Amino acid sequence: MGKNEDAQGKKQKSSKNQTERGTHPDAFHVSGPRKVASVNWRDLLSSSWKDPNYKRTVIACFIQAVYLLELDRQENRNDENALAPKWWTPFKYKLVKTLIDERDGSIFGAILEWNRASAMADFVFIKPNGAPTAVLALRGTLLKSPTIRRDIEDDLRFVAWESLEGSIRFSGGLTALRSICNKYGSSNVCIAGHSLGAGFALQIGRAAAKDGVFVEAHLYNPPSVSLTSSLRTVGERAGDMWRRVRSMLPYGEAQKGVEGMILPAGTKQWIPNLYVNDSDYICCYYSDRDVAEERRGGSGGGKMFVRSKGKQTFLEAHGLQQWWSDDSELQMAMNNSTLISRQLKSLYTFPSSEQSPNKN
Numbered sequence: 001m002g003k004n005e006d007a008q009g010k011k012q013k014s015s016k017n018q019t020e021r022g023t024h025p026d027a028f029h030v031s032g033p034r035k036v037a038s039v040n041w042r043d044l045l046s047s048s049w050k051d052p053n054y055k056r057t058v059i060a061c062f063i064q065a066v067y068l069l070e071l072d073r074q075e076n077r078n079d080e081n082a083l084a085p086k087w088w089t090p091f092k093y094k095l096v097k098t099l100i101d102e103r104d105g106s107i108f109g110a111i112l113e114w115n116r117a118s119a120m121a122d123f124v125f126i127k128p129n130g131a132p133t134a135v136l137a138l139r140g141t142l143l144k145s146p147t148i149r150r151d152i153e154d155d156l157r158f159v160a161w162e163s164l165e166g167s168i169r170f171s172g173g174l175t176a177l178r179s180i181c182n183k184y185g186s187s188n189v190c191i192a193g194h195s196l197g198a199g200f201a202l203q204i205g206r207a208a209a210k211d212g213v214f215v216e217a218h219l220y221n222p223p224s225v226s227l228t229s230s231l232r233t234v235g236e237r238a239g240d241m242w243r244r245v246r247s248m249l250p251y252g253e254a255q256k257g258v259e260g261m262i263l264p265a266g267t268k269q270w271i272p273n274l275y276v277n278d279s280d281y282i283c284c285y286y287s288d289r290d291v292a293e294e295r296r297g298g299s300g301g302g303k304m305f306v307r308s309k310g311k312q313t314f315l316e317a318h319g320l321q322q323w324w325s326d327d328s329e330l331q332m333a334m335n336n337s338t339l340i341s342r343q344l345k346s347l348y349t350f351p352s353s354e355q356s357p358n359k360n
Contacts, residue, residue: 026068302344
């Protein structure tokens with residue numbers, strides 16, 4: 001009798017878990033993308049991953065999975081009712097590692113890899129063209145008591161210094177990125193993040209690029225507001241005004257010097273993809289155009305995709321869900337953004353001997 005009751009109790013618990021997962025607002029079939037098909041044999045003929053909208057949508061789903069990995073942990077969900085796996089399995093990926101913040105034990109990132117066995121079960125015998133072999137996905141701030149302290153600590157680190165290199169998440173993320181690049185090659189690796197996670201992804205990707213390792217990057221609502229950048233902008237405006245005054249003085253042109261820098265031929269550039277909403281005050285400053293850089297014919301910025309949808313609340317404009325929603329109409333606004341050009345400038349700073357042609 002006791003065994004029957006125990007079995008019945010387990011059955012009821014399993015049924016409850018399935019019901020909770022089926023009605024949870026973060027369940028993939030409830031809030032996930034509606035018009036994105038799972039990977040199938042047709043991708044061997046025409047890869048969905050070659051479509052920028054598909055790629056943007058799927059990688060955003062991977063980042064959502066990282067948020068849910070941490071929420072699954074906080075809410076003690078198990079394999080039966082965990083929400084996170086449903087956000088990567090339709091696309092034939094698998095979780096191979098979670099990145100843990102040693103300060104609070106929270107999950108802030110994950111490595112997802114192409115799941116060959118799952119793909120072959122659906123007659124997808126090779127990885128579709130354009131699909132990354134491995135993705136390093138990083139979440140943003142979670143306003144939950146177990147994580148809020150360390151998340152806000154890193155948010156304030158960015159606001160104060162515009163640098164996240166002092167965080168344990170930076171070093172952990174960079175180590176993880178180097179690991180999968182060594183395993184699969186940088187051309188088969190992608191890094192992605194949302195909000196604070198996009199800030200980490202940008203700075204981790206930039207650090208790797210300094211070492212000559214260039215990976216594809218997708219940054220959703222990256223933070224653009226910091227005390228450092230605000231002070232630097234004031235200084236740059238004062239500098240621009242002084243240069244204008246100086247150019248009016250006698251011999252002004254001779255003193256003017258070279259304002260821009262032309263990259264040597266063949267220089268490889270790291271060009272991340274940024275997705276910003278012009279109603280989101282956290283990332284909207286990336287939309288400021290680098291007019292001076294465009295006049296010089298310079299490059300080395302990022303690919304900027306801007307979403308405009310009129311008046312929105314902050315949560316709507318900064319949310320990750322907008323990047324897989326059916327009405328996500330984007331405009332590729334520019335290649336040169338003042339802020340991204342500034343942030344990537346260190347990648348293309350060469351000694352004077354490299355910038356000037358050799359004289360015979």
